Amino acid sequence: MSAISMILVVVVAFFAGMEGILDEFEFHQPLVACTLIGLVTGHLVLGVMLGGSLQMIALGWANIGAAVAPDAALASVGSAIILIEGGQGTKGIGSAIAVAVTLAVAGLFLTMIVRTITTFIVHIMDHAAEEGKSRIIDMWQVISICLQGLRIAIPAALLLVIPSSEVRAVLNAMPSWLSDGMTIGGGMVVAVGYAMVINMMASREVWPFFVIGFVIASITDLTLIAIGALGVSLALMYLALDKGGSNGNSSGNSGGGNNTGDPLGDILDAY
Amino acid sequence: MAKDKITLTKGDRLHVAWRSTFIQGSWNYERMQNGGWVYALIPALNKLYKTKEDRAAAYKRHLVFFNTHPYLASPIIGVTLALEEDRANGAPVDDVAIQGVKVGMMGPLAGVGDPVFWYTVRPLLGALGATLALSGNVLGPILFWVLWNIIRWAFMWYTQEFGYRAGSRITDDLSGGLLKTVTRGASMMGMFVLAALIERWVSIKFTPVVSKVTLSKGAYIDWGKLPSGTKGIREALTEQANGLSLTKIQTTTLQQNLDSLIPGLMALLLTFACMWLLKKKVSPIIIILGIFVIGVGGHLLGLL
Numbered sequence: 001m002s003a004i005s006m007i008l009v010v011v012v013a014f015f016a017g018m019e020g021i022l023d024e025f026e027f028h029q030p031l032v033a034c035t036l037i038g039l040v041t042g043h044l045v046l047g048v049m050l051g052g053s054l055q056m057i058a059l060g061w062a063n064i065g066a067a068v069a070p071d072a073a074l075a076s077v078g079s080a081i082i083l084i085e086g087g088q089g090t091k092g093i094g095s096a097i098a099v100a101v102t103l104a105v106a107g108l109f110l111t112m113i114v115r116t117i118t119t120f121i122v123h124i125m126d127h128a129a130e131e132g133k134s135r136i137i138d139m140w141q142v143i144s145i146c147l148q149g150l151r152i153a154i155p156a157a158l159l160l161v162i163p164s165s166e167v168r169a170v171l172n173a174m175p176s177w178l179s180d181g182m183t184i185g186g187g188m189v190v191a192v193g194y195a196m197v198i199n200m201m202a203s204r205e206v207w208p209f210f211v212i213g214f215v216i217a218s219i220t221d222l223t224l225i226a227i228g229a230l231g232v233s234l235a236l237m238y239l240a241l242d243k244g245g246s247n248g249n250s251s252g253n254s255g256g257g258n259n260t261g262d263p264l265g266d267i268l269d270a271y
Numbered sequence: 272m273a274k275d276k277i278t279l280t281k282g283d284r285l286h287v288a289w290r291s292t293f294i295q296g297s298w299n300y301e302r303m304q305n306g307g308w309v310y311a312l313i314p315a316l317n318k319l320y321k322t323k324e325d326r327a328a329a330y331k332r333h334l335v336f337f338n339t340h341p342y343l344a345s346p347i348i349g350v351t352l353a354l355e356e357d358r359a360n361g362a363p364v365d366d367v368a369i370q371g372v373k374v375g376m377m378g379p380l381a382g383v384g385d386p387v388f389w390y391t392v393r394p395l396l397g398a399l400g401a402t403l404a405l406s407g408n409v410l411g412p413i414l415f416w417v418l419w420n421i422i423r424w425a426f427m428w429y430t431q432e433f434g435y436r437a438g439s440r441i442t443d444d445l446s447g448g449l450l451k452t453v454t455r456g457a458s459m460m461g462m463f464v465l466a467a468l469i470e471r472w473v474s475i476k477f478t479p480v481v482s483k484v485t486l487s488k489g490a491y492i493d494w495g496k497l498p499s500g501t502k503g504i505r506e507a508l509t510e511q512a513n514g515l516s517l518t519k520i521q522t523t524t525l526q527q528n529l530d531s532l533i534p535g536l537m538a539l540l541l542t543f544a545c546m547w548l549l550k551k552k553v554s555p556i557i558i559i560l561g562i563f564v565i566g567v568g569g570h571l572l573g574l575l
Contacts, residue, residue, distance in 0.1 A: 023341055024292050026393075026419050031400050035412040045407040052404025052411060055397050056472055057559075062389035070556060101559050118299035122306045122334070125297075129330035132323040134313045137330065141310040144297035177571055184575050185566025187474035188541060192558050194469050195545035197390050198462070205455070206462045213466030218534045224399055224467065231463035235456045 001041060001085070006160050008040035010153050013077045017152030018145050020073035020111070028152075030054030030100075033076035043084050050083055050093055051076070053186065054100055060193030061104075071107025073152050075100040078159060085164040086171040094183030095174060101189070110151045118144050209234065276360050279315055279352055279435075286314040288431050291348055295341050303338035311344075315352055319359035329355070332366055339377035340384025345427040347376045349434020357438075383450050391461035392422060398468050473538035477525040477574060484521045491516040 001009075012033065019028040026032055031051040038047015054076060061069040079100035086092045121140050128136035198210075212234070217227060290311040297306030309330055316329045339347065350372055358364040400415030492510045497503040511517065529536055548558050569575035 018296075021298055022293060022295050024295075024423065026416065029393075029397065029415070031397060031404060031412045031415050035404070035409070044409065048404045048409055048412060049407050052401040055401035055404070055415075059394040059397050059468075060390075062385070062393070070559075098563055101556070101563070105556050115298060115300055118297045118306070119301045121297055122299050122302060125306050125309070126331070126334055129309070129334055130327055132327035132330065134317055134326070134330065137306075137309060138313065141293065141297050141306055144306065145293060148296070178567060181567030181570035181575075182563060183566075184476075184570050185563035188566060189559050189562045191469065191473045191538065191542040192545050192549075192555055192562065193394075194465055194473070195542050195549055196555060197394055197465060198542070199546050199549050200390050201386055201458045201461050201465075203458065206458045209459045209463040210466040213463035214470050214535065214539065215533075217467035217470035224402055224464070224471070227467045228395060228399075228460075228464055231460040234463060235459035238459060239452060239456050 001160070001164070005041045009037055009081065009160060010157050012036045012040060013156035014149035014153040016073040016077050017149040020071060020152065021148040028073035028076065030058050030072060030076040033073065034080040037077060037080040041084050046083065046089065047080055049090060050080055050096055053093055053097060054079065056190045057097065057193055060196035070104030071111060072104065074107030074110065074155060075104040077152055077156050078103040081156060081159045082167060085167040087164070087168055088171060092171060094186055095171060095179050097186045098182045114147050114151050117147060277319055279318065279356055283315055283318055284352065284431065284435060287311055287348060287352065288345065288428050290314065291344060291427065294344050302336040305334050305337050308337045309333040311348060312351065315355065319355055332369065335370065337373060337377065339381040340388065342388060342423060342427055343380035343384040345431040346434035347373060347380065349431040350376070350438060353435050353438035383454050386454055387457045391457040395464055469538050469542050470535035473541060475537045475541060477529065479525045479574060480522050481525050481528055482523045486516055486519060486521055491519050
């Protein structure tokens, strides 16, 4: 890997780290992070494919309240670097995903460290506020974001320092039953993300939509966009009918509103 | 008097909206988004308050605990801008009123943002992009990134303006049920597409052979009797199109039996198992690692 590529990889890692906390531009999503690393190292297609596979697994990873999600930023950046240094091409994707899951856990601890450091930073902000100095508050906000960037950039740089020959040696030493098994596991692991999402959204009202979606997907060749369009239409029809029917309104609302699966309803009722 | 009225221009509001992109930057365990919140408001506060004392009071007022969904902070920022503007122009808006609006809105709005953005829009766009990306198509990531940021920015700017115009009246609009309807609709749409994704993308293939049947003559292609060269290939393809088997012995795997019930059944059961484990408070990381172990183990035993 050339020096320019290495610098660019660290830059990409920095952005992914920032986004890991900001959650705005989504540079930390595997689809984007792996693609960018592939782009700067000259393995664009490989990066895109790894990003696609990892994205499927990470679909349900989200920071909600107290629930701690695996860290997508470190997982994407780290596994992409290892995949490209390993030089196994698309065959290495299975084991790269297994590496990614391990890194996702490691990333959690790094996040906790930075979030503890920022606790001290807001106290500096308090002091600046006391004196009415907005520039200093601005500066510390930027420093905090940079710390989050470094959280991923430093591990990425360390991975780059390891000579690619050693990465290759470790990956080649892996027997084929292990890497094949990892690939099979990778195909199933996707279910965990979906399960997380369903647990958050499911209520008695929406289960029929799930059943219809499953049946349509399994017996037709409709593309995802077609299925998405059907889903929007069905939801709109349901809501319109619910509003239009004089009886349907009250019964539908009580079904959706009192159910524990509807977080907004519960909060609004309590509020 | 009217000439002295300070108003926030569209430029000021855009500046605040841009800065609110970084609201989670100094997320901390003590007061969560407070640093990012005051960082977002600083351009407006500096315009509204000119003396050092007023500014210090304003910064401190906004450094208290705050946490909501990062995009749903936008309508709250809009309302806060309206309140601070009134206050700077001499209206009797006290600290308690501003805190009340912030705290009153952040809980319910976080409840909207999570299901709509994290559980519907992002999985949908992510799955759409990933489907393209799996075959190495660069359009996948580009589509995901562009669509996501258009939706996100449009939402943040529009809702901040909405909050600014509505001012403190927004709490009435919120309980009007519109947000509730949006959340319900998003959940329906989300569940529908999720089910399709499970069927398409969770892959489990059981390899054990259930039965081997030797086919009668004429039910398979007799390779020995085919004419040689391209003629033979044509003949073989025609015979296969007529439903003849490629081999003399027809094998049926466990997977084929399961698929005849409904394709994707095992994927569905696996998902239900994961949901159950998650409800039992098993960490998702443990489940993920467990599935890898099952994958390797199952492969070694010849099951998968």
